[in-house]
Amino acid sequence: MRGSGILAVESDAGQGLPVESSPAHGTVRTRDGATSMMVSTRGRYALRLMIDIAKQGEGGALVAMRQAAEREGLSVKYLEQLGGALVRAGVLKSMRGVSGGYMLARPADEITVGDILRATEGSSAPVACVEDAKTCDRSGQCAARDFWVGLNEAIESYADGVALSDLARKA
Numbered sequence: 001m002r003g004s005g006i007l008a009v010e011s012d013a014g015q016g017l018p019v020e021s022s023p024a025h026g027t028v029r030t031r032d033g034a035t036s037m038m039v040s041t042r043g044r045y046a047l048r049l050m051i052d053i054a055k056q057g058e059g060g061a062l063v064a065m066r067q068a069a070e071r072e073g074l075s076v077k078y079l080e081q082l083g084g085a086l087v088r089a090g091v092l093k094s095m096r097g098v099s100g101g102y103m104l105a106r107p108a109d110e111i112t113v114g115d116i117l118r119a120t121e122g123s124s125a126p127v128a129c130v131e132d133a134k135t136c137d138r139s140g141q142c143a144a145r146d147f148w149v150g151l152n153e154a155i156e157s158y159a160d161g162v163a164l165s166d167l168a169r170k171a
Contacts, residue, residue: 039121046082046120047113047167048072050091054108054168062101082120089119108168114159124155 052068065083069076083102086092093105104111117124125131130152133139 039117042082043117043121045072045074045078046086046116048074049079049082050086050104050111050116050164051167051171053092053102053104054111054164055171057103060103062095062099062103064101068102085119086116089115091115091119104164108165109163111164112160113162113164113167114156116164117159124159125152126155 049068049072052072053063056068056071057063065079066076068074069079072079083092083094087094087102087105091105091111093103095101095103123131125148127148129136129139129142129145130148133145136142136145139145
């Protein structure tokens, strides 16, 4: 479903405007063109999974995806998909076999929420021109673009400032 641009009828701040969801970009676009930033289920579940693995895998123990799914009340198949993305991003390691499972690829205090969200959500850019100025003919003279760039930097700075270990301690 990623990047499918699913049309969903949701409420936009009580306005009842239909919206188009784009899970690949973490945004929702209403028919009138407005966007709102959202972290998809993919990002939220990946963060829950990583917190679970950080807690359960202390001391280097492997965590079975089935057990993590049971503890978190989530689908094993969905978590396995997320696990693959997190392995490719270098924040998880997987071991196959009867006694296999997952473990953090680095210490929890070296993995940030930003690492996890980028692995599963992609960019946090609130508008397309932040990622690629060529997407907008006006980006060179647009006074608002500086705001969007600053907002994106603030989001990334905050997400990169929260370590997985901080969240695992609170859980």
